[in-house]
Amino acid sequence: MPQLALGKQFFESGEYDELPPSARRNIRLAMEKFSLLTNAELKADKGLNFKNPKGRRSRSIFTFKVDNFYRGVVLAPESGDSYLLLKVLPHDPAYDWANKQDAGVNRLTGSVEIWDAEGLERLTPGLEERAAPTAPEQRLLARVSDGDLTALGISDKVLRAARTAVDSAELADIVPFLPEDQAEVLQYLAAGFTVEEVWRDIVAHRPSGAVTDDLDTAIRNTPTRVRLVSGLDELEEILSQPFVAWRTFLHPAQRKVAYKASYPGSYQVTGGPGTGKTVVAMHRVKHLMTYLRPDERIWLTTFTNTLATALGAGIRQLADDSAQLERLDITTVNSQASKVLTEAGDGRAPRFIADAQELDRWRAIVKDQGLEWTAEFLQQEYRHVVLAQRLDTLEQYQDATRSGRGSRLATAQRERVWKAMAAFTEGLDADGVQTHLRGCDLAARILRERGPSFRHVVVDEAQDLHPAQWRFLRAAVAPAPDDLFISGDPHQRIYDAKVSLKTLGINVVGRSQRLRRNYRSTQQILTWSRPLLDGEKVESLADGGTESLAGYRSALQGPVPTTHAADDLDGELDALVERVRDWIEAGIEPSSVAVAVRAGWVGKKAVTALNGAGIDTCGLREADDDTPGVRVGTMHSLKGLEFRCIAALGVADGSVPNPKAVTPQEADELQHKADMMAERCLLFVVCTRARDHLHVSWHGKPSPFLAEAGIA
Numbered sequence: 001m002p003q004l005a006l007g008k009q010f011f012e013s014g015e016y017d018e019l020p021p022s023a024r025r026n027i028r029l030a031m032e033k034f035s036l037l038t039n040a041e042l043k044a045d046k047g048l049n050f051k052n053p054k055g056r057r058s059r060s061i062f063t064f065k066v067d068n069f070y071r072g073v074v075l076a077p078e079s080g081d082s083y084l085l086l087k088v089l090p091h092d093p094a095y096d097w098a099n100k101q102d103a104g105v106n107r108l109t110g111s112v113e114i115w116d117a118e119g120l121e122r123l124t125p126g127l128e129e130r131a132a133p134t135a136p137e138q139r140l141l142a143r144v145s146d147g148d149l150t151a152l153g154i155s156d157k158v159l160r161a162a163r164t165a166v167d168s169a170e171l172a173d174i175v176p177f178l179p180e181d182q183a184e185v186l187q188y189l190a191a192g193f194t195v196e197e198v199w200r201d202i203v204a205h206r207p208s209g210a211v212t213d214d215l216d217t218a219i220r221n222t223p224t225r226v227r228l229v230s231g232l233d234e235l236e237e238i239l240s241q242p243f244v245a246w247r248t249f250l251h252p253a254q255r256k257v258a259y260k261a262s263y264p265g266s267y268q269v270t271g272g273p274g275t276g277k278t279v280v281a282m283h284r285v286k287h288l289m290t291y292l293r294p295d296e297r298i299w300l301t302t303f304t305n306t307l308a309t310a311l312g313a314g315i316r317q318l319a320d321d322s323a324q325l326e327r328l329d330i331t332t333v334n335s336q337a338s339k340v341l342t343e344a345g346d347g348r349a350p351r352f353i354a355d356a357q358e359l360d361r362w363r364a365i366v367k368d369q370g371l372e373w374t375a376e377f378l379q380q381e382y383r384h385v386v387l388a389q390r391l392d393t394l395e396q397y398q399d400a401t402r403s404g405r406g407s408r409l410a411t412a413q414r415e416r417v418w419k420a421m422a423a424f425t426e427g428l429d430a431d432g433v434q435t436h437l438r439g440c441d442l443a444a445r446i447l448r449e450r451g452p453s454f455r456h457v458v459v460d461e462a463q464d465l466h467p468a469q470w471r472f473l474r475a476a477v478a479p480a481p482d483d484l485f486i487s488g489d490p491h492q493r494i495y496d497a498k499v500s501l502k503t504l505g506i507n508v509v510g511r512s513q514r515l516r517r518n519y520r521s522t523q524q525i526l527t528w529s530r531p532l533l534d535g536e537k538v539e540s541l542a543d544g545g546t547e548s549l550a551g552y553r554s555a556l557q558g559p560v561p562t563t564h565a566a567d568d569l570d571g572e573l574d575a576l577v578e579r580v581r582d583w584i585e586a587g588i589e590p591s592s593v594a595v596a597v598r599a600g601w602v603g604k605k606a607v608t609a610l611n612g613a614g615i616d617t618c619g620l621r622e623a624d625d626d627t628p629g630v631r632v633g634t635m636h637s638l639k640g641l642e643f644r645c646i647a648a649l650g651v652a653d654g655s656v657p658n659p660k661a662v663t664p665q666e667a668d669e670l671q672h673k674a675d676m677m678a679e680r681c682l683l684f685v686v687c688t689r690a691r692d693h694l695h696v697s698w699h700g701k702p703s704p705f706l707a708e709a710g711i712a
């Protein structure tokens, strides 16, 4: 029985979803024939019109007729009866693509490799010429011997091209032409990893099978890039859903984490922006759902409602068993806490106040009690000391270490601060309102009494959770194998939330994995954005250590981000309109473009300017997938999202960092540093939301973050 298979290239191109229904139907019919006929019969079939392209590099790559306009490209090894569908393209591009590709077997893992051999061969002599003035021992991979490269699965032709690279940027030039696994090894070596580390962290995790020259065996050996199809029913099911590569092709590091049978306790996955942490969290949910016992439930949680909605949509693409899905709750931490408070109270949901209203209350208390501290100071003291450590009495507060706070408070002062705290909470209770964090604290206390409600909790965007929220999470699930699965990135901490998970009863020591491959943004966007955080100490998610972006890279290529220094706001808005118009005229959907601003009033100006130029816009928070128009929103509202194009507007001195969000150095040195770091991370988060294009602008002096990064 022939083995049908779909290649990652076929999913990735996204072109299948765009094909007319008649072409899609014909692809299904062709695949049906593949499943019925022998290799020889297929090649003789008139309807399919199997053709080996004239300039082909591989004897096993064929094109076949889908209809008068489209042709499919398939790998059909002579040695067997497997058919790997690689692409469906219009007639000429299909031949062009098929002509350039070669197929081989990775000498280390036995997996099938398809690469742009024409491009690689065409480029290599020119690269050698370019590299000639640089002595071989000064080139990028000089410290790695040919033997080691070969042992890591690098083939001779790739080795020859890789040896020409003098720096990572030059290596990036050839990456798009290389077999994926080999490119990955070279990128890690280029990032400074040793041969042993690459072996241990990358190569050893790859699925491997018998290494033969036989492409038929190799196709079956490649689960990370090939989806084997068991029969026509399964094919029908796959082709009837929209194509999303992450659903099928996990990186070995992602698969290992998501589908490990069980962890003896909590587990943590970290990684830079776009490394697929959310994808892994969703696959983990799928895995856990399969093993759920009757009466058990899973809670998948994240930071904002927008992200929770996106998680819901993602999970439904991944798992379609409605009985399983009914046992999954997807809510933010705050709304789950609200649910617990509602159930425990009189059935009415608590009324939450926003940060600005909270600050107004603190201002009133400062005035009433004639205090020497600012409202901001008291708000932070309440959040970072009192709520963080769950202090209930003055005695506890007097004894508390105020780590992270840069100002000292004497005993008498603490007494006065405590009086302010009491006035604050009494005021909330008297008015029947609640802050979200206090709500989480109360909900955690209720659950500790009542007992946990979930068997597993999976947390995404964990870096911004406050200790009170962590206590609620801890109380929601009993300590047990696979209790908490945590995913987050400390480089994206934009709300100054630091926790020691261990002291909260969550232990991930020895149970964590860092992901390094970015699937979202081009390497150019990563290379541009990384210096924003270079040299900064980024505290890890769990316990005091530090986290780094070592080895963080992307296989995607695109244009270098652009900057624009304008004389005034009007000039900056003109440049924004021009850039957005260029993107749209190049065929990018307006809804895939986002404009990020630090201050709301700048957003309004951007909307007026874009609308005035005939470009529709819509507020980021109000938009759903179907709302047309360019998205405009605050930098914070971009958290966790992604867009093909991002324009960051107003990245100027005096706006980024936003002085209102930064405690003055003289008021509290440590808090000042923490606030600055959160603002720095915010800019990093915004830049790394972009998939293809990034545009950053300012007028007046550029943001000091850009200046320090050597960008402006």
Ligand SMILES: Nc1ncnc2c1ncn2[C@@H]1O[C@H](COP(=O)(O)OP(=O)(O)OP(=O)(O)O)[C@@H](O)[C@H]1O
Pocket: 245, 246, 249, 250, 251, 254, 271, 272, 273, 274, 275, 276, 277, 278, 279, 280, 489, 492, 518, 519, 520, 639, 640, 641, 642, 688
């Ligand atoms: N194995 C994969 N194959 C293809 N695409 C992937 C894979 N893993 C992730 N992606 C894609 O990469 C993008 C980023 O993934 P995801 O949102 O999970 O990353 P993240 O680490 O949670 O990002 P961030 O921390 O920046 O919010 C998404 O478009 C996702 O579909």
